[in-house]
Amino acid sequence: MELDEVMRTTFSCRSWTDEPVTDETVHEILELARFAPNGGNRQGWHVIVVKDRAIREQFVPLILPTTSVYLAQTQAGESPWNAVHPTSIDVEAVKQEMRPFPGVDEMLDAPVVLVVTVDLGRVASFDKDLARVGVISGASIYPFVWNILLAARSRGLGGVLTTYLAGAEAEVQKLLGLPEHHAVAAMVPLGHPTKQLSKLKRLPVESFTTVDRFDGPAFTV
Secondary structure (H helix, E strand, C coil), X not given: CCHHHHXXXXXXXXXXXXXXXXXXXXXXXXXHHCCCCCHHHCCCEEEEECCCHHHHHHHHHHHHHHHHHHHHHHHCCCCCCCCCCCCCXXXXXXXXXXXXXXXXXXXXXXXXXXXXXXXXXXXXXCCCCCCCCCXXXXXXXXXXXXXXXXXXXXXXXXXXXXXXXXXXXXXXXXXXXXXXXXXXXXXXXXXXXXXXXXXXXXXXHHHCCECCCCCCCECCC
């Protein structure tokens, strides 16, 4: 598959067939992903290939409080887990509801489940002193995760970049034996999609690109 096609058709897959994915294929995917750009070439990522179903099952009660809030805020017309706009829901009460969330149960049986962490002692966080949620460290880990998804797609596989395990990071660190300075960046289930998508809906370039200033004219050709 050509790179342009891979980039245009890598979709968020949350349902997989029971066709296995070999360790050799997973290794090939990670072999390609490791060439992702990252700050200072420090390569602060670590990948745990979670094969033990008992461990996967322990992810579910760690995930559902976070996703329950996500669903409740969405239903309330809010942008979920937003750091700018305060929520109108009772977050702690909603966390106890443990609502089902698409893909969470399915990932228990996904052929491959990867947990990707980033060593915060090896990445630059230029925004660490700003009075807002930090985003800069993501530049040294999410290109790597995206490379995993692109490499998987090029092999006919599908996956999804999920971040909801981060809501219970301390528990995940204990469960997986992670050092305390390793942040849980993503959980990525992979496998053969039950349905292949070939066309994705995205906004045009002119809708999100301007010239010279945020309020400048749209960038068009």
